[in-house]
Amino acid sequence: MMRHFGRFLFFSVFLMGVTFARNESTRFYIEQNRKAENIFQYNSYENIISGGAAFLIGNIGYVLSDSGFLKLSYAAIQTIGIINIGQGIYKLKSPNVDASFYRMLTDNRIKYYSKEAIADRLLEILAKEERAKRLSLLYSSAFLATQYFLNATVYASEDKVENIYMFLGGINVIIAIYMGLYKDDSEKFYFGDDYDISPFAYQEDKNNFSTGAILTFRF
Amino acid sequence: MIKKIIYMNLSKIFLTIVSLLCFYNNAFPLAITHQLRPNGNFDTLALSNACSTIVGTSFSVRCNPALFPYSKGEGVLISASGKSDGDSIDNGRDLIFSPITEELIRKIFQQKNFNTFTLNSDFAFKTSVLEISYSPYYLLADLYLFNPAFPEVSLNLINHESLRLTSGLEVLQLPTAVAKFIFSAGASVYYFEHSYENTVFSLFDLTTTRPENLIKMKSRYGVGADVGFFLDNNSLLFPKLSLQIKNINSTLEDDSSENEAIIQAPQFLFDTYSTIGIGEKFQTAYGRFDLSCEIPFSDYFFLVSPAQIMFSGRYSIGLFSVLGSAGKYYQNVGLRFDSKNFNIGITYSREADMGAEQASMEQAVYTGVDIIL
Numbered sequence: 324m325m326r327h328f329g330r331f332l333f334f335s336v337f338l339m340g341v342t343f344a345r346n347e348s349t350r351f352y353i354e355q356n357r358k359a360e361n362i363f364q365y366n367s368y369e370n371i372i373s374g375g376a377a378f379l380i381g382n383i384g385y386v387l388s389d390s391g392f393l394k395l396s397y398a399a400i401q402t403i404g405i406i407n408i409g410q411g412i413y414k415l416k417s418p419n420v421d422a423s424f425y426r427m428l429t430d431n432r433i434k435y436y437s438k439e440a441i442a443d444r445l446l447e448i449l450a451k452e453e454r455a456k457r458l459s460l461l462y463s464s465a466f467l468a469t470q471y472f473l474n475a476t477v478y479a480s481e482d483k484v485e486n487i488y489m490f491l492g493g494i495n496v497i498i499a500i501y502m503g504l505y506k507d508d509s510e511k512f513y514f515g516d517d518y519d520i521s522p523f524a525y526q527e528d529k530n531n532f533s534t535g536a537i538l539t540f541r542f
Numbered sequence: 543m544i545k546k547i548i549y550m551n552l553s554k555i556f557l558t559i560v561s562l563l564c565f566y567n568n569a570f571p572l573a574i575t576h577q578l579r580p581n582g583n584f585d586t587l588a589l590s591n592a593c594s595t596i597v598g599t600s601f602s603v604r605c606n607p608a609l610f611p612y613s614k615g616e617g618v619l620i621s622a623s624g625k626s627d628g629d630s631i632d633n634g635r636d637l638i639f640s641p642i643t644e645e646l647i648r649k650i651f652q653q654k655n656f657n658t659f660t661l662n663s664d665f666a667f668k669t670s671v672l673e674i675s676y677s678p679y680y681l682l683a684d685l686y687l688f689n690p691a692f693p694e695v696s697l698n699l700i701n702h703e704s705l706r707l708t709s710g711l712e713v714l715q716l717p718t719a720v721a722k723f724i725f726s727a728g729a730s731v732y733y734f735e736h737s738y739e740n741t742v743f744s745l746f747d748l749t750t751t752r753p754e755n756l757i758k759m760k761s762r763y764g765v766g767a768d769v770g771f772f773l774d775n776n777s778l779l780f781p782k783l784s785l786q787i788k789n790i791n792s793t794l795e796d797d798s799s800e801n802e803a804i805i806q807a808p809q810f811l812f813d814t815y816s817t818i819g820i821g822e823k824f825q826t827a828y829g830r831f832d833l834s835c836e837i838p839f840s841d842y843f844f845l846v847s848p849a850q851i852m853f854s855g856r857y858s859i860g861l862f863s864v865l866g867s868a869g870k871y872y873q874n875v876g877l878r879f880d881s882k883n884f885n886i887g888i889t890y891s892r893e894a895d896m897g898a899e900q901a902s903m904e905q906a907v908y909t910g911v912d913i914i915l
Binding site: 369370372373374376377380381384390392393396397399400403404406407410 | 626627859860861862877879880881882884885886888907909911
């Protein structure tokens with residue numbers, strides 16, 4: 324009798340501990356998110372506004388400055404501006420994993436989630452995250468390529484710098500094309516798959532090295 | 543009798559103060575100031591060092607160690623800033639790294655009789671408890687050509703290397719009915735190696751004497767400290783206040799004699815000086831505004847030079863900031879652009895480093911770069 328009572332007591336304490344831990348972790352998670360929400364309250368367009376300002380000032384400064392070093396500095400400002408625009412696009416498109424789970428945990432209408440509901444939510448988050456990354460890189464690389472080609476061909480730049488701009492522009496065109504066409508599996512599944520591109524690089528023998536891209540359309 | 547003694551002592555004290563004030567300029571024959579100071583960066587330069595009340599930015603601790611508790615970022619930062627306009631980079635590089643020849647001096651003085659070049663670079667490692675920074679190069683090259691009939695050059699070359707340890711803490715919180723006041727204190731201790739040559743020679747000397755015999759770099763070593771205090775509040779009714787003493791235990795005071803009339807004496811760089819700062823912050827949905835005023839004093843709050851009082855303003859939205867500052871001898875407008883791992887800033891300046899001695903203000907451009915690891 325005493326042994327059964329002992330077992331009962333042990334399991335009661337164990338279950339109480341588990342329940343307590345679960346409640347505590349949920350409370351902790353919600354509290355942490357509330358704190359983060361308070362700290363990081365910012366205008367969601369801040370990155371795009373500040374990036375746009377850098378892009379604009381970088382171009383004006385580049386055209387107006389005579390010194391080679393200053394031109395280089397303004398080219399860096401153009402680059403930072405465009406990268407920040409890309410970051411802004413990512414922030415606008417990104418699903419925010421924490422916020423999504425925070426909403427799940429604080430939704431009073433739903434007490435339990437089914438396996439399917441959790442899988443759906445996870446897939447949505449993954450697909451949106453991949454899409455946000457891809458679009459951010461696509462736009463920033465396309466803008467960067469345009470900017471570097473402009474610096475090399477339209478604006479007055481030194482000869483040795485022109486070649487560097489052409490090279491950087493070319494690299495960004497490749498990245499932009501790749502990002503435009505390549506989709507992650509979760510993005511394909513969630514948003515559909517219209518086109519795809521797979522770059523390749525392999526060495527046939529000692530002297531022949533092949534690189535390229537396979538462009539595939541699916542109808 | 544007692545009254546007479548008191549009267550005599552008071553008159554002695556008064557005469558001492560008056561004589562100190564009167565002969566103050568004699569002790570510093572050619573007072574020269576610079577916007578880019580040791581431990582400074584692009585932002586402190588653009589704000590003309592009027593930034594000791596601006597909290598929560600990446601440069602706050604450089605302005606005032608008492609702002610350490612407000613800084614959040616941790617990690618490694620590589621930073622460089624300096625003059626970047628026209629021939630400044632070439633001239634500065636030639637002056638510091640090449641032998642000084644008559645041709646070089648003539649080339650430098652083609653357009654103006656005072657030329658200056660400054661550059662600061664550092665690596666900083668920041669944790670939540672302290673910041674360690676190493677500055678391998680704080681370079682300064684000032685050249686002043688005087689007596690055009692028989693050209694003489696006053697030259698001041700400096701490379702100041704330092705290893706700095708900075709920390710600070712919140713000392714007291716005082717909630718009142720009108721506002722909550724927070725008092726914080728901070729300090730920065732640094733070891734330095736200071737290589738310099740501060741001399742005067744004629745152009746004729748350059749033709750007859752080898753440059754290495756004319757310009758002999760000397761070195762000094764030592765430990766110095768900065769101490770800062772900051773009184774913050776959460777109300778717009780009260781300004782934020784700061785008080786600092788910089789370069790305590792400085793052994794790099796001016797060692798020129800009064801006979802050497804045109805020897806240079808840099809002020810507010812390596813000498814002991816103190817400042818009082820007053821500022822305010824405004825946060826809006828579309829960015830943050832900071833306004834600040836800095837009053838510098840020689841030594842321990844001894845003499846204030848009204849011409850050196852600086853006013854500054856800063857507007858920041860997201861990753862973009864506009865900085866500006868104005869005083870009698872310095873006016874700056876700067877733009878700073880940040881990204882996750884790379885920041886860059888450009889400042890356009892009108893400056894008169896020689897103060898009243900300088901006939902007109904010079905245009906200058908400064909650039910600063912930060913790499914965040």
